Amino acid sequence: MAEFLIETIGLPVWLSWTAIAGLSAFLILNVIAGGALVFIWAERKIAARIQDRLGPTRTGGRFGWLQSLADGIKLLAKEDLMPDGADALLFRIAPYVSFCASFCAFIALPFAFDVVGQRLNVGVFFVVAVLGLEVFGVILAGYASASKWSLFGAMREAAQVVSYEVPLGMCVVVPVMLAGSMDLVTIGEKQAGWASNWFIFHDPFTFIIFWVYYTCALASVNRAPFDLAEAESELVAGFHTEYSGLRWSFFFMAEYGSMFLVSALAAILFLGGWNGPVPVSKLLGLSDGMAVNAPYALRLLGCVNLFLKAAVGVFVMMWIRWTLPRLRIDQVMTTCLKYCTPIAAAMFVGVMLWQLFLPGGLVPGSFQNAAGVREGWLEQSGSEESVNKDSLSGITPSRRIAEVSR
Amino acid sequence: MAVAQLLPILLGIAWLIPLASFVAILFFGTRMGAHGKGAATVATSSIGASLFLSLVALVAWTTAGPPMPSPHHDEGHASVHRNNTDAGQSTRPVQAVVFRSPGHSAAGGSHASGHGEHVASASYSGDWYTLYASGALRLSIGWYIDSITVLMFVVVTFIATCIHVYAAGYMHDELHDVTDSEVQLATGEPLHREGRFPRFFQALSLFCFSMLGIVIAGNLAMVFIFWELVGICSWFLIGFYFERHSASTAANKAFIVNRVGDFGMLIGLMALWGGLGTLHFGDSVSSATGQVEPGLFELVRPAENHHEQQVPDGLVAFAAADQIEKMAAANPSRSELRREVAAAVPGWREQGYGRWLLFVAGLGIFCGCVGKSAQVPLFVWLPDAMEGPTPVSALVHSATMVAAGVYLVGRFFPVLTPDVLLVIAYTGGLTLFIAATIAVTATDIKRVLAYSTVSQLGYMMLALGVGGWVAGLFHLITHAFFKSLLFLCSGSVIHACHTNDMRKMGGLLKVMPYTGWTMLIGCLAIIGAGVPFVLGFSGYYSKDAILAQALLFSRTNPQHSILYVAVAGGAFITAFYMFRLWFMTFAGAPRDQHVFEHAHESPRVMTAPLVALAVFAVVAGWALPGGLGVESLLEQSRPAGTAETITTAGILGSITLPAEHESHVGAIHVTATLTAFLTALAGVLLAAAMYLKPLVSPAAVAHAARPIYTFLVHRWYVDELYNVLFVLPALGVARFISAIDTQVIDRFINSLAWIARQIASVDAWFDRVVVDGIVNVAGSVTWKAGLELKRVQTGNLRQYVMFIVVGTVAIFVLATLLFRTSFAG
Amino acid sequence: MTFALFGVVSVSHYLVVGAILFTCGVVCMALKRNAVGVLMGIELVLNGANVNFVAFGSEYLAGDGRSVLGLDGEVMALFVILLAAAEAAVALAITLNFYNNHATVDVDRADDLHG
């Protein structure tokens, strides 16, 4: 895009780049915001359905789809209260910190092959790190609103998110190990082809890891049985008790944003990301299978795929939310420390051993690029080198490895 | 079993029984009957047993050897020549019994005149147990038994028995707690103490054992041992009431004075032992070599020399040591030397070598006797010994112990040279006179008797000194009887009147008839009363013998006639003070009514012995119809070679010792007896004149002879003399030496200590000031520095961080200054 | 010493930033009376050090094409971060204990170890 602007319009380089950056940022923001709105509406509808009722029907068209708009307007109209004992600065900043944290992760999230904000080499690592930041917003909110209940909520939330980062980290490492790189795009590529290529079906351990990942994701996003932060029954509304109006909506957006992020991540890591169950593009011969520079249309299909999978993930979250009662804080902690972490660790070892002994999967060759997987890591650096072909240093160190190891 | 074996056994047992009783009482005394009452019976029975054994021994002796007729009765001298030559095998396995028949060579002529051979009867000697034997030197426990020994055994045991019986009664106060009025406690009231009944009899038994020990002793060493033991017993007995100051000082005085005497005896002993190498009286067969080793008597009066006294070879060699030295230098071989010496000895003897040595030996032994028998220089302790209970005075200080000295002189008679005998005689005379005069003025009943004892001992010594061997010993035995009687009577009087002072007594005959009459008998016996030439008390016979011998001696040695005068004067004074005593106590009006009322006759247990002794006091002098009497028994064991008159030119000029039997010859005998009778009668009459019918009041006489009276009352100032001569100088010397010690030596040492202290203080000062100073300064400096630096460590975290920053900046600045180029350059 | 304020960034720029961070950290440690404040100071100091490490280790910034430290710089930075985390954990535990015992986290109150 940037080259296009530079050549055609002749804008100064930096201006064009900033424009492009601004555009893509705006795009991402809207995608997420739009998604959040849709999810709010979806939540109401699904809850109703679960509770044997209709849910919002009158707002907007047939299915009350304008409900979230109505909510938005309500929130905008609402007065932004601030309790007098609150610490003004922190009180105001808290929602934005939380919001940025969850949206910042979308930079590295590829919607389709190479349709990504910034293709980071440490993509997955970056996302997990940023997820960790969100807890900051919650803590600040809890502290700033100067009420015991919000402090309780903030503390619980922080404790929960921090402790669930551990199993989350472990689960995330498995696909990285399988794909050989932390770059989300690479991981996605690795799962191209038939659904059987998805990492979830790669081996039984990863399958279990997926479910553990999903529970940890639930917990780190404060949803469903783990939503102690704003446990209505006990702490009124947890850390955002004192918030109202727009600030509250930012929290809400942050929550739904991170919910979508987590499900999308799940989709990419385990469910093949933008690769549909059937390698349509390959079958149609549109691309050489590696989808390195597939045409835009194909990428759009990829985005749709990802969106669908993420939506399924979000749906399941909502579903769980309206059926299961809330767990107690110590039970939450127990599940994390005594169940998720050990299982994740065990499965991690399982996957490692699996990869060592059965590189090609149960039936050799079942993964057509399984072989690639091992060398991919080597080769990948080679391919990477192709990206920045104009690097001055002739012999890239990576090639050296190839010679050394052979 | 022959007499030779029987006698040692009998006498040995008789001798040991009192020891057994002593040990029994010592260990079980207090448990014998109530308050130890049984001790009396044990002691008495033991001494009784000894008496019985002694009597058996006497009978055995007499039966074995025909009795020697006493010169008075049958005018003849049946000198039984008993020659018992067989060397009886002693039943004792230890020692071969050797008896030495006094008259080996019956034919040995002596230049003595007629009267047949006077040969002493047999004497048995032997050893029970050899304490120490190396070569010639031999120390052993043995016996030397002859008639004196047997006789003395009988006398001692008999008197001891009587006194034991008497003491049982006399000492009954000691059965229960005693309040001794004479002892003044610090608080003023009299001493209350437990009774010491068994202790008394324990001491008595020990005494009897040691006395018999002296008598039976076979050698001088044994004599010396028992000599000391007797001294200890007398110390115990005198000091029985040891709480009384007077009693304890008297006991000590007695012991010390005896020790002075013993000192001399020791010198004599050593002289003999050094020279002759043996102390045995009789000869003995050494079990090892089987040779006959000559005893002392043999050495001094070798049979070969017809028992002529001669300086034994040993002494001669001893004296001629320097000659021997020269000879030794000449030829080194020992045997050669020995033979040469032997050859030269007779020559040396002629030159008079060793005479002085023998004289010294004899004189030394006599010194022991002076101490023990209270002769002139050393008689002061006897009067003070009266502090002991009366039975003690009776037994120890009248009959036995004091007699030991006389007995020893008698036993040792052959060894004593005529010079020594002369000294003895003079000493006896002097003692006799002084004691008698003091007795005249004594008012204490026991003191009078004590002085009379001293004078009688003087008699005995004089008798022996003048050659009257039998006379002296005969008087010893008779004196034992009547002096113990007198003492017991005085004891019963004191017991009755509770006071010793005659001036408080008087007219007690009516109250105490038994005591009175028995005392009268005693007095008569002591003054030698008796119908001249017919019959008399025991004293009569012995005193006449002495007078006769003294008369004979003064006749033969006119320069010594003073001795006879002394004897005669002594007899007169003796009679006077004895009857003075008797009249003051029993006759006349009672002087102290209080005492008179209290006086009561003593119980039978006390009067019975009096009667027994009284009988013997009378009978002792008599001889049995067969001529067996004390005199005849004594005659049996007259030492060989002393029967004849001997004239020797000794150190003290020439002295002729008249033969004793000559004194029995008519003229001398008659004059002696008459003088004795007259002097006695005069004494009695004078006493009666002064005390019975106060023709002449004693006070007037005393006033008249004021100087003499005071002189005598003060006991010749002897005590004061000794005090001045010995005690004061000793104290002075002691004081002088202590003065030297304290002033000179102590002061010197103290000064040394002071100097040391001064040096120490200086050193301490130096150490404290200089050494510690430095250390403290160092310490305080570091301490203060620490305190200062401590403030840097404020504990405040923030300041630490600032310090770090300052530090780093400083390092950087320094680095840049010092190393021009930058660090990383 | 040409220092283009806005010129292309060089290692020195990073060093300056590192120095500033370091100094702020030290000052924070020196000034803050709240124990947690001191901990934050420590974090700043370590961060300053990290910046230097990364600066020296970055190929991108290296003047003559080759960075001073090469990869070591980044590895060191990595280790510093790790250990800083560990240190923070222990320091916090100590602070909590201190708080438990003294009911306050005021560093000035914790001056028991004075001289």
Place this chain on the structure above:
Amino acid sequence: MNHEALSVLASLFPFLDWHGFFFLLFAGVACVAAVMVVLSDNVVRMALHLVLSLGATAGLFFLAGAEFVGAMQLMIYVGGTLVLLVFGVMLTAQTQLVALRTPAGDRVIAGILAAALLAVLVQAAFSIDSWQKAGQGVATAPTATPLGMALVGVRVDQVADENLVRPKSGYLLPFEIVSVHLLVVLVGAAYLARAKRRRVPRPVDLVASADSVKPGSPVAASSTLVAGGSE
């Protein structure tokens, strides 16, 4: 983002290029936030500024090409350590969050010292010429993989022609040591801040045991405390 485009930009506007701009941005944020940390009294405010500062330094790391370190910084530092610190603040700061102000005297001294230290450091920073030469802007390969390899012990980044005596050493040993170290630290920290068990008898027990409990014993004391508390 295309690096050679950046260099082109630099030529156009010497005073501004991507790298410079972002560097200034991040550096500015980092330094300002650091100073704010020092100046602010409220501990929670300090925490927020620290987060900003550390985030900015993460950015700097990204700019310097050390992506992995930047991500690590974000994750561990900001995500982990600071959350820990904030927890610390919450748990300890019951009352006087603001109260603790340092005396003025210390502030002045600290300021002076800071200035001195800064001067020294900055002087050192510019003392070496090679440091000042502007970065070549050479696009470098992402360092994540070589870094991972280095940690495991194989140094892929060293260039053959370097005249090194020995090949650069891998970091396997330090890596293992650090892992064990972290374990120990965690255990230590957990132990230090462990929950100190205190047995509080139930009221029922109290009643039953009230009479049997010696008045002076701790149980009694605690029970009275509780009982007292519960009235």
Place this chain on the structure above:
Amino acid sequence: MSQILDEDQRIIEFDVRTDEMLVNMGPQHPSTHGVLRLVLRTDGEIVSEMEPHIGYLHRCAEKIGENLTARQWIPYTDRMDYLAAMNMNLGWALTVEKLLRYQVSEKARHLRVLITELNRIASHLVGMGAYGLDLGTFSPFLYAFREREKLLDLFEEVCGARLTYSYITVGGMTADLPPGWLQRCEAFLDQFEPVIREYHTLLTTNAIFVKRTANIGVLSPEMAIDYGCTGPVLRGSGVDIDLRRDGESIYTAMYDGYAFEVAVMKNGHYPRDHEYPAVPRDAVLGDCWHRFFVRMLEVVQSMDLVRQSIDRYSQCKGPLGEPLKLAEKLPAGDAYLETECPKGQMGFYVVSDGTPIPWRVRARSSAFSNLAVSPELCRGCLIADVPAVIGSLDVVMGEIDR
């Protein structure tokens, strides 16, 4: 946060010396039923002391009772336990009838049983729904209210009101059943039968629900009796008391002829427990789960009773009987009667001095004593457990504060 409640309830761990924080689950807290204020003294997450404050809903009903005649006071009894107004009216009516020694007709008696048992079902449904809300699930609440709505429609038909019926009055009923009502009622019961099984799957056997309720707030039988707990709370602790069977003769007279078993766990078994899910392994007799389960069983028991009363009512010939005069003269004296209401034994006490207006009226609230035991149960539990315990006690503030 370390493990909070392990096997020994009494071991309370405190992590950092957080001094006791006084937190009050204020009157306006969403989870409390009505306006109950709970002052918690928490030590971190652990509640060291809990003190309920009541009185926010006090309307002086008893004082007003001294100025109204017996029948005029009926509406006030509605507003005590507004979830089971019928039972309240019955309680008061029977008490006054006991004083008057008035015997209602046979038909009225059966009708009373019918109506009160239906009301018990409605009350338990609210209890179940609200308890689900307390534990965080929103759906069961809606299911419960769906069924309750149907019931309220039936009630509306009978007495015109959906909540405060004032239907049963002294001496009988204000009106007879509308025609066809019984058939609709039976229809409701028929369709309600399978729904109960659905509720069990929804909550009773839900793993998380069991985790949140089993072994929490264990109320020992002795303590229950000591604190005067009654109704499902008492029966939840295994004490076999049900006034419908063991109550006063007047009250039990209503139920004679009806066959029903008291829903209480006797030596490890609930009556007819084969039809219901088994007791979870770690549920202890007297804990929240059991109290909840007893209510669920009582719903079934009440349905059975309603069916029987419908048959009896339909067989009765006689007239329903008119209620007594509005200002009926009450004989001098006093009367006290306790009836088995859904929340527990509701007692009414009336003292009259011969005039129609009682001299003194007193209502003994069962929920009041049930709530009284809550501090005991909550001591040492977690904040999240407090609503679970209060929910299981199923208290209604109206009845407590009166």
